[in-house]
Amino acid sequence: MKSDTGPLYGILDTGYVEKQDLLRVAEALLAGGVAILQLRAKGHDSAAVLSMFQDTLTDLPRMCREAGVPLIINDFPEVALAIGADGVHIGQDDGSLSQVRATVGDGMIVGRSTHSLQQAKDALAEGFDYIGFGPLFPTPTKQGRPGIGLENIAEVEKNVGSHIPVFCIGGIKPDNLELVLASGARRVVIVSALLQAQDIENATRSVLKTLTTDL
Template sequence: MKRGFDLTCYLIAGRSSCGERPLEEVVRLAVEGGVTMVQLREKDVSTREYLETAGSLKRILAPAGVPLIINDRIDVALAVGAEGVHVGQSDMPVDIARRLMGPDAIIGLSMDTDAQVLEAETLDVDYLGLGPVFPTNTKADHSEPLGFEGFARRRGMTRHPSVAIGSVTARCAGHLRSLGADGLAVVSAICRAEDPAEAARELRRAFAEEKE
């Protein structure tokens, strides 16, 4: 049976996103602050390095009951016993990912267009990534920013739980929740924060304060 999961404060991190600070330290502090899910996203490392990093994060997250999601690399997810994978539009198709990962895995999918959101209604995915809400430097090839209006439009098009992603901060967290966001997916807001634990706490507090 698939475990429950909480999208409220969803950290996406890799070694490069953490600057000089060790990834494991950032993740450990973020979990102390209340991060509810962690996605490991590494683009320019070897398979062995990816495996070692994923294994390190799994050892940190498992005792806290926080799911580990692996970006794209289903082989790595299976090897370390990660709870799920996140795929993009050019990655492995969702139906194949589901077959490989099994019915209990958490599978997320990034959305780049309205048409993709509509198509996802027929897919066996657990959540969608809707964005970027605002311009972001953490993903060079991102699509046109949605803004609040575009996010609300796409959120209204899908039955799937959805996270807002793309330069999301505590300042806009409450408003995004009022527009239907089930959680916030962040990189820099936590990875580049002086205190990742406090940054996670602030994001959660702000998201809980729903604003019109």
């Protein structure tokens, strides 16, 4: 992934967005300026996610290409390959990078969720293209996982962020974004605060303005 990748990572999360609204919300996030767009469908298997693309998400890869924004599929390398996505994102328990590469090949972006400084360093050493680092704060999208706090952000940026993009994630909202940035973050993932906004496009633009002003 490019070292100059933009600072805002958007997630099209089926836990917040009804199936029939996914394309509309994706369009708003893209228009608002996200640098990456991920489809996250927790609680669904790969067949169900593929069905979404055959049904309501047929145009999503095209929309992302036209916007110049990589489309990432959460959890399912086989889905990413099948629909022509740009990448896949996996968690700590989803196998190794080499296992994913065996499915998607060498040309696809592969990201890893990390929850500690050591996991972040390990992901860099293994060869992942970017990492998510968090959850910084407790969040409904990560039930049962406590927030890891802000104290290691600067070290992760120093040790990992100088090589690959680091996206801080987990409970980040407009009202704590300045604190996250002051702790050393350069890139963030924001989920519920954007997906639940009255005007998703403008909410995305507002967050991006804060990010680009403070960096």
